[in-house]
């Protein structure tokens with residue numbers, strides 16, 4: 001992965017057009033169709049419609065440049081509910097957290113309709129479009145990301161982390177330098193893959209995982225375009241990388257994995273009921289699950305570490321908290337990688353948890369999107385609004401996360417923001433009302449992320465290892481910012497990588 005992660009937004013659209021006239025014609029036709037779609041006007045009773053002058057893209061470029069500033073301007077002009085044209089889609093946004101229930105409680109809004117389209121386009125999974133039973137059965141597997149199954153996953157995560165870092169411990173006590181995003185990407189990919197998919201038994205395990213990881217990052221780099229309306233065939237070599245990844249995760253290869261997690265085993269059993277063993281689409285399902293398990297955890301880990309490196313007082317407080325826990329449980333740092341921390345003990349590290357939540361608050365720019373399945377009327381506090389079938393409705397949590405009425409000095413990183421008198425803080429207010437939803441990086445309702453406990457615990461475990469065994473220092477002064485390529489879709493990546501160094505604690 002390159003040190004600089006900046007991307008040109010139109011690059012994948014333009015490059016193939018320059019090299020292939022046939023594809024250029026196809027793209028021009030597609031653009032024409034989409035421009036026609038952009039020519040709609042507001043009907044009586046509908047929310048204010050903001051299209052901008054750019055056909056198809058609508059307000060997407062302005063939104064991407066400064067999502068929060070843009071939202072604040074629109075809120076001043078149009079209130080808390082309005083419809084935006086973004087990349088060929090009409091999305092009605094609800095900004096007021098006190099009105100979120102309009103989205104949660106409405107059965108005419110569908111999350112699955114939205115994800116099925118993404119599954120088809122991004123991962124090449126066709127069957128979910130037509131088979132609801134398969135979808136329901138696969139959702140049942142998510143229970144295996146909680147409870148006792150989560151304890152097993154956490155034990156395996158710890159072992160995998162120890163295997164990654166053990167060689168470092170026996171090295172000399174000199175500083176090692178690394179790029180932070182590159183470091184987080186490779187550690188999180190390896191431990192998550194090994195925890196969930198186990199170890200590849202046949203052939204060279206290291207080679208298998210390194211190749212898989214390299215291809216995965218090339219594929220994921222194009223994610224913002226994959227979720228757009230641009231056909232995958234116009235995205236350079238993405239289709240061939242997607243095929244290669246799917247081939248790596250076929251039933252034959254899954255059968256060669258040792259220590260598969262319960263959740264993947266159950267998914268594989270279900271998939272074998274709906275497909276023949278050799279059907280390549282099984283690999284596509286695994287690619288989708290693998291993507292979900294690392295794509296947001298990697299940038300979250302980056303931001304947690306970045307903020308800690310830039311805030312030594314926060315790093316010291318976390319180290320104290322962890323050292324104190326280890327002492328109180330009779331564990332010593334000197335005794336190799338023998339640390340054992342239960343889920344309850346991890347849960348008691350309130351400053352560690354608060355730091356992760358604070359990084360999520362600052363860097364999550366996902367939206368909670370639902371598809372409008374039929375024309376409907378939203379009975380909001382400020383009046384009724386009519387919505388059209390085929391549009392989308394969305395909540396945009398960053399607007400909540402950066403609300404100064406809810407979070408004092410919202411632009412600042414405060415590691416202890418989610419603590420109060422040494423305990424977890426869960427009460428936040430808007431207009432004097434206690435908020436039910438004040439932090440939404442994992443979505444809510446039916447679509448709430450089933451991997452959230454695993455993700456947060458994995459990051460906690462990594463930090464326990466790093467802060468217990470290593471000294472860490474940032475090497476670059478430059479200020480890193482969010483790159484909004486994935487706005488509306490999860491945790492944002494940094495606009496550039498950053499150097500740091502680490503050495504075994506003396």
Ligand code: HEM
Pocket residue numbers: 115145289292293294296297300366367368369441442443444446447448449450451452454455456490491
């Ligand atoms: C910090 C890390 C993570 C973040 C911020 C995150 C965030 C999200 C979000 C925002 C959604 C969509 C919710 C919605 O639209 O309402 C989601 C869905 C999902 N996540 Fe995560 N996630 C993370 C880690 C994980 C991990 C580690 C796993 C698996 C082991 C996972 C598995 C899934 C799955 C399977 C879905 C789809 C759920 C469905 O189809 O209903 N996620 N995640």
